[in-house]
Amino acid sequence: MMPLIIHVSVSEQRLTYGDFSAPVSTGAAGVGSEAGSGRTPLGRFCICSKHGENAPLNTIFRSRIPVGIYPTAACGDDAILARILCLDGLEPANANTRSRYIYIHGTNEVEKLGTPASHGCIRLSPQDAATLFDLVPLGTEMFIDE
Numbered sequence: 337m338m339p340l341i342i343h344v345s346v347s348e349q350r351l352t353y354g355d356f357s358a359p360v361s362t363g364a365a366g367v368g369s370e371a372g373s374g375r376t377p378l379g380r381f382c383i384c385s386k387h388g389e390n391a392p393l394n395t396i397f398r399s400r401i402p403v404g405i406y407p408t409a410a411c412g413d414d415a416i417l418a419r420i421l422c423l424d425g426l427e428p429a430n431a432n433t434r435s436r437y438i439y440i441h442g443t444n445e446v447e448k449l450g451t452p453a454s455h456g457c458i459r460l461s462p463q464d465a466a467t468l469f470d471l472v473p474l475g476t477e478m479f480i481d482e
Contacts, residue, residue: 418442
């Protein structure tokens with residue numbers, strides 16, 4: 337039996353993993369791997385680390401550390417909530433993904449899910465981020481396409 341792969345379709349703004357499917361927001365600036373571009377990279381990746389196990393769904397993270405509870409703590413736009421799954425690029429074109437801090441994470445801007453709105457990350461609702469976090473083991477492969 338082949339292992340499951342996370343798939344993100346930028347055109348559909350959807351993440352799938354086996355029977356799990358959820359709307360996402362990818363980069364508002366489009367796709368690409370340039371540092372500082374705010375774009376979502378394409379290609380093959382793996383989940384290299386996971387952060388936030390058992391944290392409340394409204395936990396705010398900065399630098400992968402819990403720093404407060406939304407909305408009582410200031411977090412601005414593009415807050416990183418609930419869970420973080422860090423991505424490592426597996427191709428030369430996206431090898432800088434980890435150093436760009438591109439994650440799958442929960443967001444406070446759930447009303448924007450289904451449209452490109454992030455700064456390059458893959459945003460999910462906090463509940464969907466927690467569900468995916470529990471489903472996928474470290475090392476799970478991922479594919480992002482247009």
